[in-house]
Every structure is written in C-alpha cells, then in structure tokens.
Amino acid sequence: MKKLLISIAIIMCSLSAQAQISSTGGQVYLAEGAISSYTNPDIYVSPKYNPFIENWVVTCTVTPGGADIVEVVEFTVTFRKGDIDAYTGSGTGDTAKLIHAIEQAVIDYLEGISANSGITFSH
Secondary structure, X not given: OHHHHHHHHHHHHHHHHOOEEXXXXXXXXXXXXOOOOEEOOEEEEEEEEEOOOOEEEEEXXXXXXXXXXXXXXEEEEEEEHHHHHOOOOOOOOHHHHHHHHHHHHHHHHHHOOHHHOOOXXXX
C-alpha cells in the first residue's frame, strides 16, 4: 500500500509540473533490446542535475496512456549537460523551458530505439 501511495504521489507531482510525454502508435519499448513494452503509455519526467559531473539523471515514470493507473514503471536516462543544452526549450519561464528541453531529450532517446520506429511521441 505504501508503494502505491508513493507512486501516486510521484505521479501527482509530475502532473502538477506538466512534465508529460504522450505516445501513440502501439507498443513502446524503454530500452534497445527490451522484452517488455507498454501500449501507448504516458511518461512523466523528473530530472535531477549533478553539478560535480555535469550530468542530468532523468527518472521517467511510465503509466498506461489514458487509463486508470494500475501499474507504474520507472526507468532512468542520463544525459550530459551539453546534451540538454543542445535543445531549445519553450514555454513561459525558465523552468518550463528546461522541462521542455529535457522532455525532448527523452523523446529523442525513445525514438532512437529501433523497436519504437512506428511510435509518435509528443509533449
């Protein structure tokens, strides 16, 4: 029960930040060569920056798209500072621009997985 409540809290925090990536087109794989896939999931990003090694660790929470939350899966992607700096974020305010740039980096990561070739990601 505690794990479920923590998962719901994570999702609610993510929802309030509007840090969401949606997908359409079928089964989404989270890594190259992965066995598990998720049908049109929503993905919420939660970035953390480490200034000592200049990298972003992005925890991505995966939930069923457009459905009641029955399963929560997380995966982590690490980006160098320069990787994120290469994106131009949009939105109102610095935080929105940063989250937008990180979402785009995660989308590019997911699009780079060959099994996701028919999937459309948006944020």
